[in-house]
Ligand SMILES: Nc1ccn([C@@H]2O[C@H](COP(=O)(O)O)[C@@H](O)[C@H]2O)c(=O)n1
């Protein structure tokens with residue numbers, strides 16, 4: 834049995850914060866704002882996984898009003914979500930991720946992001962695709978005010 838899930842998330846960019854995307858710190862003049870480390874891509878992967886198993890979203894599991902999650906490492910949040918997926922008896926078929934950012938250039942970091950996400954979802958790098966697009970300077974992403982991401986995952990019930 835297969836289950837599909839999708840996620841979408843946005844975080845605002847500001848000066849004085851590290852930029853962490855897909856579990857990788859990217860050198861840039863700005864970083865993302867959040868209650869956690871604001872890793873927009875790992876949040877989106879988590880939401881897609883939760884969607885696939887019908888378990889709501891990360892805000893429900895890790896409320897942004899809870900001091901426990903202040904500056905949380907999003908990799909830890911995704912590990913918790915992945916445990917829920919495993920508890921329900923599923924494994925990953927593949928994940929397809931899109932980062933929507935005018936700047937910085939993600940291309941040099943895509944390989945490392947794929948490796949980190951594959952590690953967190955206990956799969957091979959080949960099952961994780963990460964790509965990036967600008968919005969041709971249009972909208973909030975195009976103006977460099979924030980970064981968005983979209984993720985689709987496919988899960989399969991283990992034999
Ligand atoms: N933040 C980004 C955005 C895009 N890329 C790469 O550049 C290619 C061209 O982007 P377009 O928005 O003009 O389609 C895109 O296919 C990505 O490979 C990037 O690395 N970082």
Ligand SMILES: C[C@@]1(CO)OP(=O)(O)OP(=O)(O)OC[C@H]1O
Nearest residue numbers: 867868869871892895896897902
């Ligand atoms: C991850 C959580 C929890 O620290 O906070 P944020 O970093 O603000 O991220 P968001 O994507 O807004 O939603 C989930 C939150 O509850």
